Amino acid sequence: MNAEPAVGLKALHTKRGWLALGAAALVFVVLVPVLSLGFPASSPLHLPDYLIALLGKFLCYSIVALAIDLIWGFTGILSLGHGVFFALGGYAMGMYLMLSIGAQGVYKSALPDFMVFLDWKELPWFWKGFDNLSVALVAALVVPGLLAFAFGYFAFRSRIRGVYFSIITQALTYALMLLFFRNETGFGGNNGLTDFKSLYGYDLHQPSTKVALYVMSAVALLLTYLLCRYIVTSNAGRVLRAIRDAESRAMFVGFNPTNYKLFAWTLSAVLCGLAGALYVPQVGIINPSEMQPANSIEMGIWVAVGGRATLFGAILGAFLVNGMRSFFTAAMPNAWLYILGALFIAVTLFFPDGVAGALGRLKRKT
């Protein structure tokens, strides 16, 4: 029996795995844009714009799902507050988009509309620099990362774990939501940031811009997947799983669990920030409701439904649950929350390892 680990690209995937990944990448990065831009709206092959927007959203959600899988599926730490990191990334991008509206706003002022409305005379200090896209992008990654690092440092050092940790993350997202709801906080309060016109000079309402953002999301998802895959197949990934399964043993083998948890947790938050930054220009709005505790719980459900600790299950779950949400909120809007709850219960009872786990078992049987 050969138990020696494979090295290099082979360590990430088998040949079949790479082929499947390549095929998926081809569909999402090449085929979808071609179908959207390459055919006139009258052609039956044309992909409608709303579908591009929908898929773009799902891709961003999938990045979040991967981030949650890394910290929950592989490290065993259930976060019910990842919405906060997603929203912070979104706000950083939103601030840039807000400032690039310039004087085209309702009040024809260089200041964002809500500031004029609040009778502010100049930009608050924390808005300075956000007229630069690279500053905004860096902030979209660094701000969630720093918040997660500080939060995780104290939580993990105090050995807070399990359900206690999950509850604190709920409190975190709730507290920040309340903070962002206030007008005085300086992020547009209740309404958040919206009415975006352009990104780096490109009109956000142009189909080509939308497709470009969609492609960026797809590429970002692909890279995120490869990064996560690399981590979980490395020794670090083994340590994360070891911490999940037997933390004290990992400690006695000489690994300091706090550092590993902090690493996975912070990286997870940074990835959520990236997803948020890609999400906001595609949906055209960011407001504090993204930080609702229920939102973060739903993110956990994506991963639970798709299957924990498989990575591809997380993506599957994000697409599946959000696809169902899009369908049911249109078909029977009042039933959606019940369906979501029933789905979660059904998965917990019948597929504890999610759709990916069920597929895996099916494959082994045949």
Next chain:
Amino acid sequence: MPPDPESTTEAPESGPIPAVEPAADAPTPKPTDKSGKRWSMRPRLIDPERRKQVVGGKSAILCVDNVSVSFDGFKAITDLTLILERGELRCLIGPNGAGKTTLMDIITGKTKPDSGTVFMPHDARDLTQLKEYEIAELGICRKFQRPTVFAGHTVYENMELALQGNKGVWNSLFFRLSADQKKNIEQILEQIGLHEHAATRAGQLAHGQKQWLEIGMLLAQNPKVLLVDEPIAGMTHQETERTAELLKSLAGERTVVVVEHDMEFVRSIAQKVTVLHEGKVLAEGSIDAVQANPRVIEVYLGEKRT
């Protein structure tokens, strides 16, 4: 200190060890100044003169010097001194509550003693001031009674995790086994008899095999001192024999300390036996000398035969 952090939160002012419900007749806990000393005042380094004095002329690898610890007024260990020589195979025996496990806890940093030091003669650091993983890095490894291998990982992956030198996150991300390390893993797997099971998930191994794997993982860290807690508990006769062979083959290159109840097993492996009783060393010597010692007989065969 009891390892449970919750019980330390409401420490009474009267003593260093919190008592949730102190019994009326329990001895008064030690005064606070002592616990203050434990954390802040005690030197992290041990004076070379003292080290020389404790070690004597022996080629010692690990010294436990005058260690005492009590829990809620119960003296688990009192002024215990133990010197382990390089390459020996030592058995620690004693009745329940004699302090064997507490002694292991102190050496590995799980329990902090009230007084006394633990040190390696070539090193001035006081081990009682170090964290558990720092002590593990110094080459003192412990095998627990219950096998706690990583059940979800294969035997080989378990070994790989154990073998990684620098345990930092960054290093883990880019860790690759070198040819030497691969050879090392092969060798250890051969030694512990799990060569054929390299790709088996550790959770699926038999009880005895898990114990061996855990010993193998400790070996991968190339320990100087190996502490083994009741290795044969729950093993079949055959597994017990193989374990005895394995432990004997390890001594010489490393120092092995075995805590065990089973006297037959102790007899089959031991070079030197230390008998603990009520937190003190009762006797020390060859198995025959110890078994003939009247005080040991008294402790083992009956409390007070008058």
